[in-house]
Structure formats: structure tokens, C-alpha cells
Amino acid sequence: MASAAQGNDPTAARITPKVEKVESSEHSATASKKDAPVRFQISHLNFFYGPKQAVFDVNLSIPAKKVTALIGPSGCGKSTFLRTLNRMNETIRHSRVVGDIRLDGQDILQMDVVALRRRVGMVFQRPNPFPKSIYDNVAYGLRINGYKGRLDDLVEHSLRRAALWEEVKDYLHKSAFALSGGQQQRLCIARALAVDPEVLLLDEPCSALDPVTTAKIEELMFHLKDSCTMAIVTHNMQQAARASDFTAFMLDGKLIEHSETSKLFTTPHDPRTEAYITGRFG
Amino acid sequence: MATTATSMDRAVPPEAGPRSFVHRLRHGDEVAHVLTLMFAALILLVTSLLVFILWEKSHLSRAQFGWSFLWTSVWDPVFGHFGALPFIYGTLVTSVVSLAIAVPLGLAAAIFLAELAPRTLSDYIAFLIDLLAAVPSVIYGLFGIFIVVPLMRTTIGPALKHTLGFLPIFSGPNYGVGFLTAGIVLAIMIVPFIISVSREVLLTVPRDQREAAMGLGATRWEATWKVVVPWARTGVMGSIFLALARALGETMAVTMVIGNDPKIVASLFAPGYTIAAVIANEFTEATGDLYLSALIELGLVLFLMTFILNGLARLLILATERGGGRPS
């Protein structure tokens, strides 16, 4: 019960002994950032699709106001893992989460799921704007959550944060489908940002986009960091290297290594990590 | 609100999944689920009620006549003797006649639309034929009374008599109304269904079937008739069953041109009666509970006939869709 009030340091300290049994790399990463506040604390996360287990005993912390990248070959469980953080997997029948996931010390599995999703937003692989106007897309989250205040200002603010305002400010009432793929994805980011989430989860957001748009989105991630913790799943290692502060490498549903991005890519501890980032598989 | 953090020692981890999913379901979702479920259940209720009512209200007649109702050909409201045979006969005869006309016509048209016509033309014509399917029964009936009946009396009837008059089905006097006229009108009504379903089923036959046949030197027609149509055979059969089910239950158009005479005659020129027609004509005139009950029993018979046919039709169409690939 004490952990709820304290949250960060005591939790990190409590985690460390367990980590000793697993990887020393995680110990060093957490140790060096021990004083940085942690947004998400995941312990012994196991996930099942029916009888099939997809995530095995993952322990991870996602530090606040930083970008954490999740890399790994296809099917390694990184998307599944990401989707447990806002409980999107619950829409799948017969799925089961076992473990401890804490957002600022609160157990998200006990939380009201709608309240959780207001605090933890998500951007998907393919842009999925609603068949409404640009304005109504961004305003959607605000409206259903009953936000008071001037919608116009909030919509503009979100579109600015998503680096889309200048391009659409004169066309707010046009259909979202009139936008290009890259613009639609930034619209989805704006939509997610509109409810002012503490964390933004991005599930391979650039995989359907061209390099120029990808660069734009990586740039806006950099600017968003200060106000929003981010976790991004990507199969593009260069993107992980460019855009993230921390990187976690997953393989076959297990977390293999997790450390500062620069360290992971230059001096990985685990031979499997090294094999993956040098392109020997995946 | 949070539980203890030492998850390693946690006895029973909170499980996400069916039980706790429902547990965390928001109140609004539950309400929506139950509400929509209730409406869906209402449909179930109405349909069950319908079957029950047919069964219940025909009780008098069933108790009185038993199974012999189905093969008694007497229909005598005055003395209270009721038998379904003339109507079953009329229903079947008109339906068979309509199929005899509509199936070759419909299948031919479907072949044209699926195999020969360029896709856009095929779509346009299919669209127009769908419109034909939407025309109300009473419109066909009107058309039947004032156009087909005189035609039968003046042109078609004499022509048939002249050529095939020796056959029992074309014997006897021709008043214009009768089984044949009803069959013709019914044929026009059901041909759109045959065309529409057959066309779709034919379109699902894989290209390589045609190409294999033609590669062996078959003409276009041979490839179509001997390879493509057989492949889609079950689906086409299904469309025929569906059309038949529709023909059985058709009321207004048939009532207006069949002559309303409950007799079992061999000649197609003779007036007859169908189940639907007799119910339409005599229901409000029915004096006495037995009379009404007999009519309702006829309704029950009709319901069962269409129920079985529709079921078979769906099975057949399903079988083709599974075996022959996905329909467009």
C-alpha cells in the first residue's frame, strides 16, 4: 500500500533485487536513471491469447518525458506488450494479462479503463481518422470526455503540437479523408494529444508512411517529449536510434535487453541484441 | 487503490479476460448490450409466436380432418368439408409452370450476363433486373388481368391448341384465366431472382476453369455449358429453390389471373386455385370457426412448404460459395 503514495524511487529500488537475477544491463540502466521519475512500471508481465502465451515475464520501466523505443523482429510481442499499457488488448476475446502494470504507481488493471485511456493515448500503425471533419476528429476525444472550455483553442493547440496546424488551419471543416496519409497520421496524433495524455503509445506509426513524413513525425516527437512520455514500437532500427532515449529489445515475447539507446546500439550486452541490430536476423 | 507491489509474491494475480472484463464493463455498455439483445430477442419471439398461432388456430381443422386434409379434394364450406388437395395441386402446378418458363429464360440470361456481356453492360442490366424484382405483386396482377389474359385468350391459347392441342395439358376450353396464365405471370415475377443469384454464382467460378476448357478447343458455348454451369450447379439449384419458394407464396398476381376454381384438372387452360389465392379470397368471408381454421391450416401448409424450400435453397447456395470460392 505504501508504494502508491511514494511511487518512483521506492519502486525502482524494489525492482532492482529482482533485476539482479535477470540482466545486469537493466540494473545499470535503472541505476543510472534512478533519480529520473518513471511513468510506467511494468513487473512480471505475462500475456496470453487464449492458451498461447505471447509475452513472458517482462519487467520494464518507462521513464517520464522520454521516448522509449521497443524493437525486435516481427512477432516478438512488442505490439502486444504496448497494447497492454492502455488495455487495448481487452477488446480481444480470451486474452489474459497477468502481472503488475503501474502508471505513476497506480495499478492500471484496477483502474477505470476509460479513465486510463484518457491518460494513455495511442497512435496506430495505419492512420484511422474518423469519417468526420478535421475539426471534429480532433474534438472527438474532448467531446466524449465532456471537456468544457473553448474547443476551438484546444483543437488549434493539438494541431500545433502535431505540426499540422499550418497545413489545415483553413480547411478545418473538410473531411479528414481529404488529407494525405502522412497528414492523416499527424491528425491522429493531434486527436490523441487533444485529451492531453500523460503518455502516448505509438504502434509503428510510420510504417505506412514515406521517409519525408517519417522525418516530420520523428521531429514532432522530439518536441513533444517535454510534455508527454512516449513509447514507440518500431521495426525500423534507425528510427529507434534516431528518435529514442531508451530502447528495449524483445525477442519471442521476452525482454532481452533494455538500456539507453546510445549504449544499446553501440555496446549491447546480450549477443542476441547484437545479432539483431547488426542485421543478422529479423 | 493500488495493491501491494511485490508482484512476485502475489497470490492471485488479477486476470484480464472474460470475468473481469465484464466486471470492468462500464454501465452504459451493459445497458446497450441488453437493450439491443432485447430487440433481437423480440424478433425471435415474434417468429415463434407466428408459428405457434398458425399451429394453434388451425387446431380445429387439424383435429377434425387429421392428415386426410392434405389429400381430400373437397372444398365445401356449406357442409363443412374441407380438403387442401385442389389448392396444393394448384400451387404446385402454377409453380412448376412458372419454373418451366423462368428457369431456361433466367439461366440463359444469367449466362449472358456472367459470361458474355462486358462487365459494365452486365452490371447495368443486372441493376435493371433488380428493379424488376422490386415491382409489387398487385402491379403484376393488373398487368396480368388486362394484358396477359386477353393475350392468352386471343393469341397464345389458340396457338398452343393448334400445335399441341392433342396433349391433355392443352385440352379443354380456354377462357384466358387459368393455370397457364398464372404460371406465365409468376414466371415474370420469379425470373429476376433466378438471374440475380445465378449470375452471382456463375461469376464466382474461377477463370481457369473456362480457360482450361477453351484451351482444349471447346467453343465458348461448350465451355460455358459443360464446364462453368456444372461447377456452379449447386448454387443455380439454390436459386431455383429460392424462386420456387417465392412462387409458392405469391398471392395477389396469382389470385387475379387464376380463375379461382378449386378443381383438379389436367388442362393448363382450366381455371384453378392456389393456397394463397383461396386464403386471400375467402378469409374475410369465412363463416364459422371450422372454415376459418381450415383456411389457417392451409396457411400452415404453405408456411411449411416455403420454410423447407428456403432452408434447402440457403444450404445449396452456401455449398457453392464454400466450394467455388468467394462471391464478389
Add this chain to the structure above:
Amino acid sequence: MNRARIIWRKSLNIVMLSLTGVAAFGVVAVLFLILGYFIYNGGHSLNWAFFTQLPKPTGETGGGMANAIVGSLKLLFLSALFGLPVGLMAGIYLAEFGGKTFAYIIRYTVDLLNGVPSIVIGIFAYALAVQPVKHFSTVAGGFALGIMVIPITVRASEEFLRAIPNSLREGAMALGASKWKTIASVILPAASGGIITGMLLSLARVAGETAPLLFTALGNQYWSPGWSQPTSALPLMIYEYAISAYDDLHRQAWAAGLVLLGLVLLANLGCRLVMNRRGVRGV
């Protein structure tokens, strides 16, 4: 290869293929033939009197079908009231909430209901809405037609809801919308076009139905005030006049038929065009 046989096969090929073309165009020609006859026979009878006057007593010429037109409108309104909400809700259930077995049973039942001959529906409505109160009524007719509206509406609703990609549902839920809010604020609006066309098609179908009205609404020579009296309807009038012995009534039947045919075809044309533009198969 035998030369004669090849010639025979080739000739057969041309003959049979031409016949199929004849069949296809022949069927389409029938549609235009019917339309043509109605315009020819009924067009000149469509005057102001037709739309505004009541039927004259038997034997007298003239008069109109004002009461039938109003009656049809009232019946359509009732059938929409009874059938559309049920159909929509059931469609939502099947598309968004349904479990496996129960949903299968519902779908099967809807198909079954769709295949029930309309005269049998009339018997059912008679037993439920006429017999207990011992009189025919507009409500009973509306009830019968309402039942017939349900199957098409269910199918259209379910199909168009299912057609909405799951990514939209996920997007809404990720923003914190509960399931019912997602359905109400994103999914239903997105599917609304198709669903409304499906509803209009179902109404167009029952507008032309006669058999279920024969012993529920019964028919009426005069105005039918309120909802609990028998009422005339366009299809009923067409039927009565067509089988009558008077030429003047026949003439009016053609006119009424033209009106009914025109409305039904227009509604179907419009709806199907809209659906085709959306690239979805017709119902």
C-alpha cells in the same frame, strides 16, 4: 476432326450464345413493357381529382383515391414505427455485441421471417391485432407491414455496421470512448448512409404489399380517421378496382398502379444508385 462436326459445333455456339443475349434483353424489355403499359393506360387518368377526391359509389364514374393515398402513408408510417427500430437495434446487436450461437439463431430467424409468404403474415397479424378486438384497423395493417420491414432492415444494418473497419473502433476506444459511445458517435454515423438506404428499400417493399392488408386494414370507401378503423391503401384499391366489372374503375386502377409503380421504382432506383456508389452490394 470431322469438318461437319466442327461446323455444327460452331453454329450451335453462335445460336446458343445469341439466345442467351435474347433472353437477357427480353427480360429487361419486359420491365419497360410493363412500365410502358402503365404510362399508356394510366397516365391520362392522373388528374387532380384522382389525388384529391374520394371514390364514388359503385357504378358512378369519376372520383379519386385520396383516401387510399393517405391510408398508404399512414400504414407506411406505422410500419416504420414498428419495424425500423427493431430492425436497427437487432442489427446493432448482431454486428457489435452478438455472441456466436445466439447471433446465429437470430440471423437464421430473420432469414426465416423474410421467407414467410406475406399472406401468412396477414393471418398472424389478424390473429394478434384483429381477432382480440373484433374489428379491422389501420394499426393491424401497420403491424403486419411492420413485421415485413424487419428482415431487410436487420440485414442492411448489420452489413453496413460490419463494413466499418475495426481501426475506427480502436481509434475511438483508445481515446477513452466506451463501447456504446463508440457505436453511437462513430460507427453508426459512418454506417448511416447505407442503413438509411436499406430502411428506405424495406419501406418501398411494404408500400406495394397487398396480401397482408386484406384482413387487417381491410379497405375503406371513405376517410379513415384515427388509427383504429379500417383504411384503404393504394395496393388494395388497385386490387379491388382491377377485379371489378367497371371500365371506369379499371382506368383508375391503372392510374393508381402507375403512381405505385413509379414511387416504388424511383425509391429503388435512388437507393440502389446510392449503394452502388458506395461500392457495397445491394440488399
